Amino acid sequence: MTLRQKNMKLDFPTKSVNNKAMKYWLMKSEPDVFSFEDLKSRPKKTEPWNGVRNYQARNFMRDEMKVGDLILFYHSSCDVPGIAGVAKVSSTPYPDTTQFDPKSDYFDPKATQEIPRWFLVDVSFEKDLKKFVSLEDLKRHSALSQMRLMQKGNRLSILPVTPEEFRFILKLGN
DNA sequence: GCCAACGTTGGC
DNA sequence: GCCAACGTTGGC
Numbered sequence: 001m002t003l004r005q006k007n008m009k010l011d012f013p014t015k016s017v018n019n020k021a022m023k024y025w026l027m028k029s030e031p032d033v034f035s036f037e038d039l040k041s042r043p044k045k046t047e048p049w050n051g052v053r054n055y056q057a058r059n060f061m062r063d064e065m066k067v068g069d070l071i072l073f074y075h076s077s078c079d080v081p082g083i084a085g086v087a088k089v090s091s092t093p094y095p096d097t098t099q100f101d102p103k104s105d106y107f108d109p110k111a112t113q114e115i116p117r118w119f120l121v122d123v124s125f126e127k128d129l130k131k132f133v134s135l136e137d138l139k140r141h142s143a144l145s146q147m148r149l150m151q152k153g154n155r156l157s158i159l160p161v162t163p164e165e166f167r168f169i170l171k172l173g174n
Numbered sequence: 175g176c177c178a179a180c181g182t183t184g185g186c
Numbered sequence: 187g188c189c190a191a192c193g194t195t196g197g198c
Contacts, residue, residue, distance in 0.1 A: 028183095029183095054182095054193075055193085056193090075185055076184060076185090077185085078184095081184080081185070120178085135185080136182090152191075153183095153188085153190065153191035153192065154183095154184095154191085154192095155182075155183040155191070155192070155193085156183095156185065157183085160179075175198105176197105176198085177196100177197100177198095178195100178196100178197095179194105179195085179196095179197105180191090180193105180194085180195080180196105181192105181194080181195095182191100182192090182193085182194100183190100183191085183192090183193100184189105184190100184191100185188105185189100185190100186187105186188085186189095
């Protein structure tokens, strides 16, 4: 299937501005710390995704994310975990400044300005879902059983999502 | 390079 | 609060 056909079949964009195939992501956040509503209430509806201290998750942001990629904003470690809304990648990667700040919880004594260890991207509000899609909802659909989120023991806070999974979940939320 | 100990994640 | 999973650390 060509990208054009894919674009016609899927009811959301599959190419970014630079004509590269878009990628889709799921990013976890504890709503007590930073929720989807918090993102929307930021001045530019944008937030640097700081505090990631896992190499795999860092590599996704540093090496694989492109401006315009779409994100399922996931609420974790809360009463009802699930997908609260849609966000997008809104910057290229740059060093997470909290690694340099001794007063920050995310301070990393091994990082230097010359050789930063942790990178992030900015994340911006994209759109609301009509309804919250709980983890329980996601588990009910066999179409999503292969999602990395569902795999036992997956603790990664940033996960790739396939276009098919992404579309399916958008439908659940609308 | 191995691996035990330890810490964190996150659903339940 | 429990605990499975698993990444990281550090001694050797």
